[in-house]
Amino acid sequence: MTVLVTGGAGYIGSHTVLALAEAGEDVVVIDDLSTGFSAYLPEGVPLFIGDAGDENLLEGVIAQHDIESIIHFAGSVVVPDSMRDPLGYYRNNFTTARNLLNVAVKRGISRFIFSSTAAVYGNPDQVPVPEHAPTRPLSPYGSSKLMTEIMLHDVACAYGMQYVTLRYFNVAGADPQARIGLATVGATHLLKIAVEAATGQRAKIDVFGTDYPTPDGSCIRDFIHVTDLSQAHHSALAYLRNGGASTTLNCGYGRGYSVLETVDAVRRVSGRSFAVQYAPRRPGDIMTMVADTGRIRGLLDWRPQYEDLETIAAHALAWEDKLFRERHGELRHAVSA
Numbered sequence: 001m002t003v004l005v006t007g008g009a010g011y012i013g014s015h016t017v018l019a020l021a022e023a024g025e026d027v028v029v030i031d032d033l034s035t036g037f038s039a040y041l042p043e044g045v046p047l048f049i050g051d052a053g054d055e056n057l058l059e060g061v062i063a064q065h066d067i068e069s070i071i072h073f074a075g076s077v078v079v080p081d082s083m084r085d086p087l088g089y090y091r092n093n094f095t096t097a098r099n100l101l102n103v104a105v106k107r108g109i110s111r112f113i114f115s116s117t118a119a120v121y122g123n124p125d126q127v128p129v130p131e132h133a134p135t136r137p138l139s140p141y142g143s144s145k146l147m148t149e150i151m152l153h154d155v156a157c158a159y160g161m162q163y164v165t166l167r168y169f170n171v172a173g174a175d176p177q178a179r180i181g182l183a184t185v186g187a188t189h190l191l192k193i194a195v196e197a198a199t200g201q202r203a204k205i206d207v208f209g210t211d212y213p214t215p216d217g218s219c220i221r222d223f224i225h226v227t228d229l230s231q232a233h234h235s236a237l238a239y240l241r242n243g244g245a246s247t248t249l250n251c252g253y254g255r256g257y258s259v260l261e262t263v264d265a266v267r268r269v270s271g272r273s274f275a276v277q278y279a280p281r282r283p284g285d286i287m288t289m290v291a292d293t294g295r296i297r298g299l300l301d302w303r304p305q306y307e308d309l310e311t312i313a314a315h316a317l318a319w320e321d322k323l324f325r326e327r328h329g330e331l332r333h334a335v336s337a
């Protein structure tokens with residue numbers, strides 16, 4: 001019984017592959033390495049380099065491995081890019097998933113876990129946001145994920161598939177042993193930018209908007225540690241294997257931190273000071289995004305371990321220090337599960 005992980009060489013995918021491999025699961029990965037890194041896969045995990053929407057490739061992988069479930073991470077993830085290139089985003093997020101589901105249905109693979117996003121909610125009417133809140137995405141990225149959610153639901157109803165759609169809130173941090181982490185060059189995530197500043201790779205960090213009607217004027221986010229999120233995937237798999245009904249789950253902790261609090265946490269754990277500049281609001285930003293986590297905590301046997309913001313910041317920083325030294329030729333990379 002093997003789990004097929006698409007996009008398994010990416011940031012969240014590689015942490016999930018590591019968690020599955022450490023739990024003794026058989027895993028195979030399909031990744032086109034457009035933003036992923038083959039070196040971040042544990043030794044012995046087969047990697048098929050190619051498009052997760054290539055039906056011939058998928059048929060070949062399924063012919064060689066006894067695939068029991070699919071976890072689908074592969075996709076394009078940068079919100080502003082999706083505004084410039086909506087067709088590219090609909091192709092890589094929606095059409096890829098459509099082809100993957102087509103092969104899954106043909107080959108009788110009946111368990112599917114899908115990476116969705118809090119971006120499907122758009123500006124929420126209520127915070128914390130429950131799963132039944134209205135979905136009003138503000139970007140083609142969010143729309144492409146919502147369309148895929150709807151397609152998955154329809155496919156599951158028609159062909160008897162069971163699925164879990166996981167809506168991630170703000171994913172951050174790195175493997176606590178710093179074996180892997182976020183390595184994307186030019187990443188735009190707040191915590192990544194802050195640890196780049198703390199490691200001297202940036203002169204300063206801009207805080208986009210300090211005039212919001214929040215306690216300190218900056219936006220508020222619900223950060224989830226990538227290792228806890230990877231464990232949520234394993235728990236979702238166990239839930240489906242136990243016959244759990246198809247469902248959609250928010251993935252966060254239900255606790256919001258402001259942008260300024262987050263930057264302060266990086267300053268504290270690093271003990272390094274860096275310049276913080278107040279900048280205008282970033283277009284399209286949602287003011288407050290915090291998950292209602294009642295459903296995931298009630299349905300899954302999931303025990304997050306790294307809910308503390310300083311722990312998330314410390315792990316992101318340790319990884320960034322290592323990545324910086326690797327990229328400057330002082331270290332070589334090796335992952336062992």
Ligand SMILES: NC(=O)c1ccc[n+]([C@@H]2O[C@H](COP(=O)([O-])OP(=O)(O)OC[C@H]3O[C@@H](n4cnc5c(N)ncnc54)[C@H](O)[C@@H]3O)[C@@H](O)[C@H]2O)c1
Pocket residue numbers: 006007008009010011012013030031032033034035036037050051052053072073074075076077092096115116117118167168169170171184
């Ligand atoms: N990082 C976040 O904060 C966040 C939040 C919400 C949802 N998500 C979703 O989680 C998933 C993983 O995101 P990530 O942050 O790890 O990004 P990432 O870019 O690190 O990972 C994506 C992986 O998919 C691969 N890929 C892309 N298109 C492919 C294709 N057509 N075929 C095969 N491989 C392909 C890339 O090479 C990469 O390894 C995405 O679906 C993303 O939309 C991420």
Ligand SMILES: O=c1ccn([C@@H]2O[C@H](COP(=O)(O)OP(=O)(O)O[C@H]3O[C@H](CO)[C@@H](O)[C@H](O)[C@H]3O)[C@@H](O)[C@H]2O)c(=O)[nH]1
Pocket residue numbers: 077078079117118119168169170171188189190191193205206207208209219220221259282285289
């Ligand atoms: O240099 C920076 C970077 C970010 N921010 C602010 O920090 C907050 C968080 O921004 P960011 O880390 O870019 O995340 P989001 O825009 O909240 O989006 C993330 O979280 C979404 C789910 O909630 C995912 O869908 C997206 O892919 C993911 O990037 C926002 O208020 C930004 O304006 C800054 O002030 N300065």
